[in-house]
Amino acid sequence: MEQKKNDGILKWVLIIIAAFFLFIMVIMPLGMVVAGSFAMGFKYYIASITDKYTLKALSLTLRATIASVICTSVFGLMAAWAVTRYSFPGKKIIKSIIDIPVTISPVICGMIFLLLFGRQGFIYPLLDKVGIDVIFAVPGIIIVTVFVTLPMVFREIVPVLEARGTEEEEAAAMMGASGWTIFTKITFPSIKWPFIYGMILSASRAMGEFGAVSVISGHLRGLTNTLPLHVEILFNEFNTTEAFAVASILVMLSIALLILRLVLQYVSKRKISRMQKATA
């Protein structure tokens, strides 16, 4: 009895500490964003988020995000398949190199591409002749965003594929299933949820990316400004209310992704428990 009482106190102390911490570190700043964005009224808020430059920044952010999700999905699937289903020399090295984009500082990522595609880089004269702008232009923004999100899907599905092993696929192959059938009927269903989870992770990272994009953007208003860069510019212009309003768009996008994640988790859990019931 004594022991149990102590447990109860400890439990509540821990919960209160965690909730307090969450309140200070997450709820309060988010509340500030909402309060800040409505500081000058609802009409001003609507005017800020429908501003020409805000919409252009939103469109660029969405384009970069979509490109990132597509690239990380396609690349992640192929690379994960390669490293878990085949053995070849240098496999371990490849597996660690793939992680570089997420472990390296984003500013360094930006600088790498600046040196590669910038006027000092050896590719620049070629690009200049053809008339393609990469650096300080939209392609550059998309390239660095893709770069920083590249391993997201890969990192999610490799552990699952490794844990599953290859027995089921081998059995299917022996029974005469084609490669495509094996992939769609056996491999993909097992990695579906981590795959989608990886996509969501890469989308949220791509939307919020600041450092790498900041180096390579040139901050051309209405052309190469993403939403996070636009927020910084508005803040520097002393337009604090507008900056918060635009920031609230990013918050809403993140919350939408969070809800999507929760729904997917719920659906996948139900599916798994149903499957377990069926086998039992």
Add this chain to the structure above:
Amino acid sequence: MKKRLLTVLSFILLSAVIITGCGLNRDAEGNTTAKRVTLINVSYDPTRELYEAYNSYFEKKWKKETGQTVEVIQSHGGSGKQALEVANGLKADVVTLALAADTNSVARSGLIASDWQSRLPDNSCPYYSTIVLLVRKGNPKNIKDWDDLTRSDVSVVTPNPKTSGGARWNYLAAYAYALKKYDNDESFAIEFMRKLYRNVSVLDSGARASTTSFTENGQGDVLICWENEAYLTLQNDGKDYELIYPSVSIKAETPVSVVDSVVKSHGTRKVAEAYLKDLYEKEAQEICAKNYYRPSDTAVLKEHSKQFPTDLEMVTIDDFGGWDKVTKKHFADGGIFDQIYE
């Protein structure tokens, strides 16, 4: 098989026509004759409000004169950083930076002809500014001149002269005062600067960041800043701050230039040159004055003499022997600034 080859061939042909077609919309001087043209203006931090106003003025004027729609795209940031980005491939049609040294560094990378500063009147400066002191309301620390900034009870906010153009002007304005005070004795002047920079509590990378540190974050007792930036702060919250004119300051020349190699490839020389030349027109000069920049037109300046006290003693960069000499002596690695700020 044959059909597919035909499709491929016609596709190649079509894209070739499109690519060369872009080059065809040019007049005899290589200027684009397209209905819509964009102009990229890479500038430094505090000019945001100025160019917002001037761009809409120029866009209307150009449309009326030529029928061409021009859209000016702005980029703002620390002057040195902006110059570096242009040199690295940011395709700016015009640069409107905080000091000639930064434009020179773009010129040295081969993008601008070396005689750029003599192409427009007044050293290519349609507007200029000076350096002033901004203190908190009521001037609680009783700051009157540069001398007070070396007092041990005063905390100073100024950006880093290694990265910020405005910060270099700040530094030189204080240095000009020190030279005057100590009768041009450099060793005393350097000691004065050492004392001043020992009092610097926040050394931000750009002028705008320093203003934010001083106003929003409440750092320091005095902000060394552009006259225009001080007025802009007063306009936003005039009840919280006071502007102090020191006894000596510097004429902070902020020159403009077209970027030759970019306007050549964009076919925008004509519109870019008009864009800069029109800054000298009376109406544009009024826009400059309204945004707290000192207009180069002396008649317009006089009209606004209430805002811009003309009796302020101002040294110029030429008094120090020009930017090349100053940069090498004060701001290069191991220069005087490195020695006094450790």
